Amino acid sequence: MKFLLKNIFRIIPVLFIITVIVFVLVRVTGDPVSLMLPETATDEEQEQLRESLGLNEPLYKQYLIYLGDLIKGDFGDSFRYNQPAFDIVMERLPASFSLAFASMIVATLISIPLGILSAIKRNSILDLLITSASVLGKAMPSFWLGIMLILLLAVHLNLFPVSGTGSTKHLVLPAITLGTGIAAEMTRLIRSSMLEILSQDYIRTARSKGLFEVIVINKHAFRNALIPVVTIMALQTATLIGGTLITETVFSWPGMGQLLVQAVDLRDMAVVQAATFVIAILVIASNLLADLTYRYLDPRIKYE
CATH class of the missing domain: 1.10.3720.10 (MetI-like)
Incomplete structure (x- = not known):
């Protein structure tokens, strides 16, 4: 039981490091707004969508928001399937x-x-x-x-x-x-x-x-x-x-x-x-x- 409890506590920092790595790698691959909107979208429409998704905030604020949602079990919605991402994965x-x-x-x-x-x-x-x-x-x-x-x-x-x-x-x-x-x-x-x-x-x-x-x-x-x-x-x-x-x-x-x-x-x-x-x-x-x-x-x- 001691071994089990010790390893459960070790999981927390591991998951924290994983969330940081994934968050950074996903952000550096490109702007998802360009995929979510048609090519005819104006700069104003792109900025409005970026603001609604929180992508106009500094990276550390985006991460804190993401971490807060993660603790609540909210991974956000998929723009492709238009439903909660966690439900799609499950x-x-x-x-x-x-x-x-x-x-x-x-x-x-x-x-x-x-x-x-x-x-x-x-x-x-x-x-x-x-x-x-x-x-x-x-x-x-x-x-x-x-x-x-x-x-x-x-x-x-x-x-x-x-x-x-x-x-x-x-x-x-x-x-x-x-x-x-x-x-x-x-x-x-x-x-x-x-x-x-x-x-x-x-x-x-x-x-x-x-x-x-x-x-x-x-x-x-x-x-x-x-x-x-x-x-x-x-x-x-x-x-x-x-x-x-x-x-x-x-x-x-x-x-x-x-x-x-x-x-x-x-x-x-x-x-x-x-x-x-x-x-x-x-x-x-x-x-x-x-x-x-x-x-x-x-x-x-x-x-x-």
């Missing part, structure tokens, strides 16, 4: 969550058995094949894999929809596309972590006691090998929620990544600030969850 969040969750399931189902097999059969042909496949999976561009999956499984075999949302079938192809790259990275990490654990003295002791190899691997080795894997999973989950633009574009998936890039392109400041803030909260929460998971996996880890 509408896209379930789609991103479902895609990230499905991708992590795919990655876990692929990487855990392959990583363990590769470590157990070290320097064998099977190990070479798994290692080569993981390198290929990591190097393979996600947009190319997505297009190939669409051509094979959606167009030729007609097993899944080409794009869009609405059912579980729509989720399969983008989840495989994203999960493959993550699985490649996790497989190599599990292999190296398992090799290190299998060389430990307590593993040799467990084997000398006559325990079945399955028990030695699953109960004694794999649990301790999971600690670095949990870190990768936490970081990848946060990345999946906020930065899967290419896959979302290929499959027309209405997630956070696509929303954020469109908002940046249009200088929709309210949406950019709201989306970045939500993604920052998710990254911090996933890291905190990973730290708590360490303690469960290895009770010897102490937080002092």
Whole structure:
């Protein structure tokens, strides 16, 4: 509980720094008024809009107003959608969550058995094949894999929809596309972590006691090998929620990544600030969850 409370208090300055960085970067990209008004707008009309948005104030006053609204949960209204920016972000969040969750399931189902097999059969042909496949999976561009999956499984075999949302079938192809790259990275990490654990003295002791190899691997080795894997999973989950633009574009998936890039392109400041803030909260929460998971996996880890 002390660890949890300490980290919750640490979140406040982190979020403050994030708000400063995002606020400054959004303002230096250009004047959003030029996008919100037609080219025929007069200077007077531009000035009136700038005044209504508070953009004629000094930067520090704009930031104080923004911070005050942020504390109240008000990120402003999107000029493109003409509705509160936070509501728009929260509408896209379930789609991103479902895609990230499905991708992590795919990655876990692929990487855990392959990583363990590769470590157990070290320097064998099977190990070479798994290692080569993981390198290929990591190097393979996600947009190319997505297009190939669409051509094979959606167009030729007609097993899944080409794009869009609405059912579980729509989720399969983008989840495989994203999960493959993550699985490649996790497989190599599990292999190296398992090799290190299998060389430990307590593993040799467990084997000398006559325990079945399955028990030695699953109960004694794999649990301790999971600690670095949990870190990768936490970081990848946060990345999946906020930065899967290419896959979302290929499959027309209405997630956070696509929303954020469109908002940046249009200088929709309210949406950019709201989306970045939500993604920052998710990254911090996933890291905190990973730290708590360490303690469960290895009770010897102490937080002092």
